Amino acid sequence: MGRLRRSRAHHARRDVHRAARTRARARDIDQIQLEDLDPERRAELEAQPLDHELPGLGQHYCVECAKYYETDDALKSHWRSKVHKRRCKQLKEKPYTIEEAELAGGLGREQRKPRQKNNYDLNNDFRDV
Numbered sequence: 001m002g003r004l005r006r007s008r009a010h011h012a013r014r015d016v017h018r019a020a021r022t023r024a025r026a027r028d029i030d031q032i033q034l035e036d037l038d039p040e041r042r043a044e045l046e047a048q049p050l051d052h053e054l055p056g057l058g059q060h061y062c063v064e065c066a067k068y069y070e071t072d073d074a075l076k077s078h079w080r081s082k083v084h085k086r087r088c089k090q091l092k093e094k095p096y097t098i099e100e101a102e103l104a105g106g107l108g109r110e111q112r113k114p115r116q117k118n119n120y121d122l123n124n125d126f127r128d129v
C-alpha cells in the first residue's frame, strides 16, 4: 500500500489541537443568550468605539454571531445568510443549565420534592442538603 498520511497537512504546526484550543475564541452561545441579547448590552455592542485591532474598526458587529464585519454591506448580507439564521434559531432555544448538567451527571434531585419556581432561592437549598 502507498502512503496513507498526507504530508504537510497542518502547515508546520506540530500540535494542531493546541492551535485549535488557543485560537481567538468567539463568545459561547449561552454568553450571548444571557448577556449580549439584553437590549442595553446590545446597543452598547452595536455602537462600539473605533478599534484599529478589529475588522472594519469594530463598527459592524453581529450580536447574535459575535462576529465583526469589514463593511456595512458585508454585515447586511450576513444577516440574510443561512449561518446567521441558523444561529438565531439556536439562540431561541433554552440555555443549558447547571441543573441539567447535574441531573445528567447523577447529582440530581429527582427523588426530592419538586423544585420551587424561584431558582435564586439557593440559600435554602443548601441548608436541607
Ligand SMILES: [Zn+2]
Pocket (backbone or CB within 6 Å): 062, 063, 064, 065, 066, 078, 079, 083, 084, 087
Ligand atoms: Zn449573525
